[in-house]
Amino acid sequence: MSVASHTVPSLASLDHTHAAHARSWVDSGAGHGDFPLQNLPLGVMEIDGTPRVVVAIGEHMVDLPAARDHQALGGLTPATVAALGQPDLNAWMALSAAERTALRHAVFALLSADSDFARRPAPVRDAVVRPRDEGRSVLPARIGDYTDFYAGIHHATNAGRFFRPDMPLLPNYKHVPIGYHGRSSTIEISGSPVHRPQGQVRPQSDAPPVFQHSRKLDFELELAIWISGGNPRGQPIAMDQAETAIAGFGLLNDWSARDIQAWEYQPLGPFLAKNFLSTVSPWVVTSDAMAPFRAMPMARGADDPQPLPYLQGAQGSGLGLDIALEVTLSTEAMRARGLEPQRLSRTNAAFLWWTPAQLLAHHTSGGCALRPGDLFGTGTISGERPDSLGSLLELTQGGRHALTLASGEERLFLQAGDELRITGRCERKGFQPIGLGVCSGRVLD
Amino acid sequence: MSVASHTVPSLASLDHTHAAHARSWVDSGAGHGDFPLQNLPLGVMEIDGTPRVVVAIGEHMVDLPAARDHQALGGLTPATVAALGQPDLNAWMALSAAERTALRHAVFALLSADSDFARRPAPVRDAVVRPRDEGRSVLPARIGDYTDFYAGIHHATNAGRFFRPDMPLLPNYKHVPIGYHGRSSTIEISGSPVHRPQGQVRPQSDAPPVFQHSRKLDFELELAIWISGGNPRGQPIAMDQAETAIAGFGLLNDWSARDIQAWEYQPLGPFLAKNFLSTVSPWVVTSDAMAPFRAMPMARGADDPQPLPYLQGAQGSGLGLDIALEVTLSTEAMRARGLEPQRLSRTNAAFLWWTPAQLLAHHTSGGCALRPGDLFGTGTISGERPDSLGSLLELTQGGRHALTLASGEERLFLQAGDELRITGRCERKGFQPIGLGVCSGRVLD
Numbered sequence: 001m002s003v004a005s006h007t008v009p010s011l012a013s014l015d016h017t018h019a020a021h022a023r024s025w026v027d028s029g030a031g032h033g034d035f036p037l038q039n040l041p042l043g044v045m046e047i048d049g050t051p052r053v054v055v056a057i058g059e060h061m062v063d064l065p066a067a068r069d070h071q072a073l074g075g076l077t078p079a080t081v082a083a084l085g086q087p088d089l090n091a092w093m094a095l096s097a098a099e100r101t102a103l104r105h106a107v108f109a110l111l112s113a114d115s116d117f118a119r120r121p122a123p124v125r126d127a128v129v130r131p132r133d134e135g136r137s138v139l140p141a142r143i144g145d146y147t148d149f150y151a152g153i154h155h156a157t158n159a160g161r162f163f164r165p166d167m168p169l170l171p172n173y174k175h176v177p178i179g180y181h182g183r184s185s186t187i188e189i190s191g192s193p194v195h196r197p198q199g200q201v202r203p204q205s206d207a208p209p210v211f212q213h214s215r216k217l218d219f220e221l222e223l224a225i226w227i228s229g230g231n232p233r234g235q236p237i238a239m240d241q242a243e244t245a246i247a248g249f250g251l252l253n254d255w256s257a258r259d260i261q262a263w264e265y266q267p268l269g270p271f272l273a274k275n276f277l278s279t280v281s282p283w284v285v286t287s288d289a290m291a292p293f294r295a296m297p298m299a300r301g302a303d304d305p306q307p308l309p310y311l312q313g314a315q316g317s318g319l320g321l322d323i324a325l326e327v328t329l330s331t332e333a334m335r336a337r338g339l340e341p342q343r344l345s346r347t348n349a350a351f352l353w354w355t356p357a358q359l360l361a362h363h364t365s366g367g368c369a370l371r372p373g374d375l376f377g378t379g380t381i382s383g384e385r386p387d388s389l390g391s392l393l394e395l396t397q398g399g400r401h402a403l404t405l406a407s408g409e410e411r412l413f414l415q416a417g418d419e420l421r422i423t424g425r426c427e428r429k430g431f432q433p434i435g436l437g438v439c440s441g442r443v444l445d
Numbered sequence: 446m447s448v449a450s451h452t453v454p455s456l457a458s459l460d461h462t463h464a465a466h467a468r469s470w471v472d473s474g475a476g477h478g479d480f481p482l483q484n485l486p487l488g489v490m491e492i493d494g495t496p497r498v499v500v501a502i503g504e505h506m507v508d509l510p511a512a513r514d515h516q517a518l519g520g521l522t523p524a525t526v527a528a529l530g531q532p533d534l535n536a537w538m539a540l541s542a543a544e545r546t547a548l549r550h551a552v553f554a555l556l557s558a559d560s561d562f563a564r565r566p567a568p569v570r571d572a573v574v575r576p577r578d579e580g581r582s583v584l585p586a587r588i589g590d591y592t593d594f595y596a597g598i599h600h601a602t603n604a605g606r607f608f609r610p611d612m613p614l615l616p617n618y619k620h621v622p623i624g625y626h627g628r629s630s631t632i633e634i635s636g637s638p639v640h641r642p643q644g645q646v647r648p649q650s651d652a653p654p655v656f657q658h659s660r661k662l663d664f665e666l667e668l669a670i671w672i673s674g675g676n677p678r679g680q681p682i683a684m685d686q687a688e689t690a691i692a693g694f695g696l697l698n699d700w701s702a703r704d705i706q707a708w709e710y711q712p713l714g715p716f717l718a719k720n721f722l723s724t725v726s727p728w729v730v731t732s733d734a735m736a737p738f739r740a741m742p743m744a745r746g747a748d749d750p751q752p753l754p755y756l757q758g759a760q761g762s763g764l765g766l767d768i769a770l771e772v773t774l775s776t777e778a779m780r781a782r783g784l785e786p787q788r789l790s791r792t793n794a795a796f797l798w799w800t801p802a803q804l805l806a807h808h809t810s811g812g813c814a815l816r817p818g819d820l821f822g823t824g825t826i827s828g829e830r831p832d833s834l835g836s837l838l839e840l841t842q843g844g845r846h847a848l849t850l851a852s853g854e855e856r857l858f859l860q861a862g863d864e865l866r867i868t869g870r871c872e873r874k875g876f877q878p879i880g881l882g883v884c885s886g887r888v889l890d
Contacts, residue, residue, distance in 0.1 A: 144629065144630055145628055145629055145630050150713060160712070163712070170711050170712060172647075172654075172708055172709065172711065175645065175647075175653070175654050176645045176654065176708060176709050178709065178712070178713055178716075179713065179716050180625065180626070180713040180714050180716055181625070181626040181627055181628055181716070181720070182626055183590055183626050183813060184589065184590055184629075185589055185590050185678075185813070185814040185815065185816055185819070186678050186812075186813055186814050188678070195678075195679040195812055197811035197812050198681075198755075198810060198811060198812075199810060199811045200620065200621045200753065200755075200807075200810075202617075202620075208620070208750060209617075209620050209621065209753070210753070211753045211754065211755050211810070233630075233631050233633070233640075233721070233722065234640040234721075236643075257811070260811065263617055263621065264617065264621050264623070265712075266615050266617065267605070267608070267615060267623075267710075267714070268595060268623055268624065268625040268714040268715070269625050269712070269713040269714025270713070271623075271624050271625055271626070272807075272808070272810065272811040272813065273811075275626070275811070275813040276678070276679075276811045276812040276813055277678065277812075305653060308645060308654070308655070308656045309656065310643075310645075310656050362645075362717075363717070365643060365644060365645075365656070365717065366642035366643060366644045366702070366705065366717040366718075366720070366721045367631075367640055367642050367643075367721040367722075368628060368630070368631055368717065368720045368721055369630040369631050370630065371630055374630070
């Protein structure tokens with residue numbers, strides 16, 4: 001599901017790190033998968049029990065503090081050098097956009113085929129560039145605040161239809177970015193176990209509620225947006241500065257208990273139905289890496305309102321994202337029978353009604369302070385077709401029509417042993433494709 | 446507005462620190478105001494530029510790291526000793542309830558009239574017990590997550606009436622504690638300036654929305670509940686353990702922009718209408734200090750549902766709080782004319798439908814992790830009478846009937862220069878009264 005016809009040159013000028021022909025000396029898997037030399041996402045890996053800031057390259061990683069200690073990274077400011085020694089990416093996120101770009105250039109130089117570093121002694125190379133399976137991914141940042149938006153317009157329409165058949169989209173939707181605050185204490189890294197929550201539900205509307213394990217456990221396919229430069233309370237970030245306040249992107253699964261949600265959500269929104277777990281992918285794919293894969297904002301119809309001025313900068317509404325997204329399901333029975341995971345949905349980040357810059361400008365427009373390490377979810381991203389929906393709520397039409405899997409099993413909602421995998425991939429003619437990695441989780445009842 | 450008839454002996458056994466006759470050797474204001482020897486709330490004060498953990502006594506404070514350094518605090522565990530040297534109360538909140546009680550006993554011993562410490566040399570005493578105006582209050586804790594509940598049933602009824610005249614309280618209200626996640630980055634200490642937010646509003650329902658400064662700036666009178674011991678994700682805290690996971694109580698003003706709220710809040714709840722600022726009082730009045738002022742939970746009517754078993758422990762629903770709450774307004778014109786602040790409302794924490802233990806047990810019932818330093822707001826606390834309402838929304842009946850102030854001015858919502866002060870006071874026959882201090886803020890347009 002490509003929206004390549006919509007793609008446009010990015011705000012950020014492209015540079016040598018985006019050249020399609022560039023290759024790394026690191027021999028690490030066919031084509032380096034999601035993480036070729038043009039990507040260089042940052043993450044945090046626990047290595048020998050200690051969290052370290054790393055960059056992914058193919059199936060390897062660059063241990064940035066080790067690279068720094070071996071004088072393998074040039075042109076960094078003292079603040080950048082200090083950030084590499086931290087146990088999380090918060091200090092890196094607090095750097096200026098120019099400092100983050102300079103680090104990208106330094107890592108690119110270290111890894112590119114013509115690098116001087118490639119000719120250094122093997123023990124030095126091996127201390128700096130290590131197989132990724134020597135570490136264990138942990139959360140990239142201490143998340144101060146987590147905000148979940150609702151910017152996927154098809155999801156908002158589909159979900160709204162279950163509650164309000166006559167008015168799926170509320171009157172405010174196309175005017176104001178809808179979002180709500182989420183829970184940062186239960187955001188965990190991809191792969192973390194998914195415990196089915198208990199909660200108060202009311203299965204029959206004429207009977208009292210009961211407390212039981214959720215029977216409507218669902219996933220939500222979202223993008224993660226990592227926030228960099230913060231703003232003091234009372235000082236909004238204007239549209240034209242908004243992109244520099246974004247550190248990068250990832251994948252997010254906003255696990256949801258639909259039966260708990262239906263009973264608790266009025267009038268103040270979802271609460272326990274969402275805060276038992278949200279899972280993020282380990283890698284922060286930087287704004288720089290994403291530059292070739294930006295797209296025009298989602299097209300407005302003739303009857304649709306234009307964004308208010310505070311949601312339009314000199315570059316208009318800012319740029320959207322062209323990221324092909326996919327979610328697969330593998331059940332216990334499928335794995336036992338050696339069946340491949342089954343694709344539930346293919347969609348694209350282009351179905352976001354608001355651009356990342358608009359989400360950020362809106363969030364701060366009333367003076368709300370953002371801090372480096374804050375996280376946004378975009379909201380569930382669904383396309384228009386039945387095979388492009390970002391949640392089981394939509395795929396099963398509100399739990400009414402079961403999916404039949406290749407194993408012959410049926411699913412309305414998730415069962416014990418079910419494993420969800422969300423992936424994201426960026427392709428554009430003339431550029432090396434990159435990926436966002438994986439956001440996965442298995443349900444343990 | 447006393448609910449003394451409802452008060453009951455607390456869960457926590459009372460001890461010598463609650464004896465009404467106990468007095469301190471510290472000469473500090475008539476009756477020591479809100480902070481007599483029986484209170485001993487903790488806070489953090491910046492002294493000579495450094496944040497330090499302190500305890501309030503009258504108009505003085507005990508500098509706890511100084512007291513520790515002078516061997517003036519006995520019987521503390523190593524974890525407690527370490528917590529006193531931190532720049533915030535998070536480590537203190539992470540202590541066990543027994544450790545927090547032991548610290549209370551040690552500070553009580555230091556300050557009580559028969560203390561050995563009172564006979565130590567004046568320079569030592571002066572290094573440990575200092576006038577409070579030598580410091581500046583800062584936030585007591587790094588707040589990980591902030592949750593705002595909606596447990597004030599009269600407020601929920603009044604606010605609901607403006608939106609749904611035929612069904613002010615939704616069907617879920619008396620069954621499930623309603624709450625939502627708030628923003629921790631914009632929680633600030635009492636006295637912080639209140640900037641009127643800009644935001645998207647739709648003043649006329651048949652015209653497009655506009656972006657402008659809020660014209661419906663409001664306050665909300667709430668209690669703050671500071672969380673101590675945390676729980677790992679997936680491990681609920683049961684009702685009978687819930688009280689030990691509460692470190693203490695304070696006052697909270699959940700400043701609100703009603704016009705922004707009305708336009709943005711559907712379907713996911715309030716967002717920018719609330720996240721421009723919330724103000725908390727500086728002092729954490731400990732669970733131990735509150736023990737004499739616990740009350741029976743709010744009475745249920747014959748038709749009201751009983752709480753589900755997960756909201757009832759061996760002690761039933763847990764204990765409520767008997768705290769008399771008051772909010773005053775002083776305008777620029779009133780101050781210029783030397784008029785006293787005008788009382789807008791008197792209410793009581795007894796009007797909370799759910800006990801603190803129920804809020805906490807519910808919050809964790811689906812597996813949500815709490816961390817030391819997390820903050821709950823109770824939701825706005827209104828009484829039943831017109832002079833006991835906890836917001837201007839209610840006091841002006843939705844902005845329709847202006848209040849006339851002693852200065853002759855009228856108010857529907859807050860104007861530039863308006864200063865709000867929330868106070869809380871606990872009284873019970875046979876006990877020394879204590880107070881929660883002040884939560885104030887002045888509107889700066």
